[in-house]
Amino acid sequence: MSYVQYSIEKILDLCAIPSPTGFTQKALKYLIEEFKKLGFSYTVTNKNSLLVDLGHGETNALMLVAHVDTLGAMVKTIKSNGRLSISRIGSYPFNLIENENCIIHTREGKEYTGTIYLTKPSVHVYKDVGKLERNEENIEVVLDQKVFSEEDVKDLGISPGDYISFDPRTILTKTGFIKSRHLDDKAGVGILLGLAKAIRDYTTEPKRKIYMMFTSYEEVGHGAASSIPEEVTEIVSVDMGAVGEGLNSNVYSVSICAKDSGGPYDYEIVSKLIKAANLSQVSYTVDVYPFYGSDVESSLFAGHDIKHGLVGPGVYASHGYERTHIDAIEATLKLLQTFVEMD
Structure with missing residues (x-):
């Protein structure tokens, strides 16, 4: 099974698990079992975020964050x-x-x-x-x-x-479309599971220490506000890319967010994500989301001294009956595999 297929399988599984904000216990249990199979150590924070240590370097750590909570x-x-x-x-x-x-x-x-x-x-x-x-x-x-x-x-x-x-009404069509409620952000969670599996298999070898955090309160604005390891200097949210009129994003590409309602994302991180997209030769867009907030911004508002970025598959009809395509899942995963291997 390819890492993309694995990610899609996990996305479909996760969409079937109810997890409105604050009621994420079953989804977290599912993730814990998956990371146990992959052999990574983890902790569950007092606030019910799952923090996974993927190893490698000792300092200047990168944390990738996705949220398991939904509307x-x-x-x-x-x-x-x-x-x-x-x-x-x-x-x-x-x-x-x-x-x-x-x-x-x-x-x-x-x-x-x-x-x-x-x-x-x-x-x-x-x-x-x-x-x-x-x-x-x-x-x-x-x-x-x-x-x-x-x-x-x-x-x-x-x-x-x-x-x-x-009811998520999840469907994977023969033409590669994933239609479901809650692709925001179960698509991102599934992609990070695929990345973790690639790291476990040494198909992807990060140059620095990697953490993953899966939060339970993103939809109400304070998901990643706490429990960030001290050695983390950069955080990238892996969340949906907003698709609509006036944006470049689409359901076949990975979207790199340059700015949203909270302001610009870190210039160096955005530039590095663009470089990773070019190196991995994936279809990507750079976008400014007019009405959007992410987990990583809650980290900044809480006072953490970190650089921040946001990337994710293009998702149409956000906060409704959403849709994306396996091409966007693959593009996001490949970008992240390249990104974590960069210095």
Whole structure:
């Protein structure tokens, strides 16, 4: 199995594991088992980030970071009619989850399925369905249970504060497209697993010490704010490349971010990523993302003295039903293999 195939396999596996921000235990367990198989040492931080030591040099370490947490929701209240009002986890417009199947995860470990609907969903009953504002008041979860009251729902063990995950609807087409929710950032996580395997096999031999961190709170802005080893001088986020009008990025290439909402990325790191892309002869773009923030920026805001960069496969329809192509996965992996071998 090639490293690209391995990465894709892991991406598909990870997309099937619910992991809204703060509810990442199952996904982290999966990663731990994978790194055990690869033979690398790791620690789980108090904040539920997974920090993996891939060895090699002693100083001037590089850390590659991806986030395992995804968008999701939480039960806000149980309505008198047995429906659930929700509170968003992460940033997305409500229309992007309308009519989505979901799972409610109780504190006792029970799971119940449901569907996210408008409170007035039927065009045969409500003439203004298309004009109804998509907001917290007009969206609700209808459970796949015979419930008719708040008490009926409480009897199931569902309570405010329970997590809600969205059906990822993951598909790998015969033409190489990966379509799924949560490619942000399970694509990045899978790519780092592929890189770790290449390093384990000595196919890729870094010139410096390498760490990988997988965070649980990126979608709410403070994923990589803590637990950075002292010897780390550079951090590169491996996250999705934003695709859309006004950008060069596409779903077949690796995107190198020069600037996003948090400002410019480190000039030397961006230049080095571009050099790595050219050396590895992959399809790449350099982009400025208008509405974006990354794990590595939370490291800077927390006061860490590091240089920072951001790279990832182009992903279309971000924070919705996303799509990319195996060409973008391969391009990102090859760029990173070259990047870690550079001085």
